[in-house]
Amino acid sequence: MNDDMTPFERYLATTLEHEPSPPAPSLKTRQRRPSPFLRGRLVVLGLSTAAIASVLGGTAVAVAAAVHLTLPPAAPVVATTPLATPSPSAIRPAATPLPHSTGTAHPTARPHPATPAPTPVPIPPAPSPTAPSPTAVPVISSMTLSPTAFVNNGSNNTMIRWTVTSKAYIDIVLLDSNGNIVAHILTHDTKDPGGRAQGYWGYNGSGKLLPAGIYTVRITATATTGGAVTTLSEQLTLKSS
Helix, strand or coil, X not given: CCCCCCHHHHHHHHHHHXXXXXXXXXXXXXXXXXXXXXXXXXXXXCCCHHHHHHHCCCCHHHHHHHHHHHCCCCCCCCCXXXXXXXXXXXXXXXXXXXXXXXXXXXXXXXXXXXXXXXXXXXXCCCCCCCCCCCCCCCCXXXXXXXXXXXXXXXXXXXXXXXXXXXXXXXXXXXXXXCCCEEEEEEEEEEECCEEEEEEECCECCCCCECCCXXXXXXXXXXXXXXXXXXXXXXXXXXXXX
């Protein structure tokens, strides 16, 4: 017995050795030999050529037939063809052909009418400042100095007179030739309408006699009602002794 035989081949060989020799195959037995397809199946099972020859003789034909019957039928091979995926160009709709020019003139689009520019609105000129009414009555109507010059020795003086037309606050100052205030003669004194007078003896704000020179006496009257302002001034000359 060959050592290269499979267990199944050893089993068949042992069985065939203990069986009596079969009679000579008749013509009818020869016709029962398995087909080449059966022999190919036995080869697939791993049987050697000698084992197949032993199986095909005598009663072993039935064993081969039984083995053939236990094999599952071979599944038919079906060739599958992959579905063709349409290309993007096939999905894209066909472009509509443009009509060929026939030489016919197309109508020209009408232009839209131009929107008229808005008419500029004239800006009225700024009102000119209102000039004081010529009929307005000044807060003080007159002013005089008597005398207009004196020797400034501390004993001489001048009288300042003015006329108030409406109740007002009166301020009297003395200015030097440069326009600087050197003395306050009367400060924010309330005066009723009528003639008024105030004397001046030639002293500055510190109580000292002013040097000789030309000065200006200025009166400012501010009405207590309405705030109208009137300013009058006169020249005063102070002489040295």
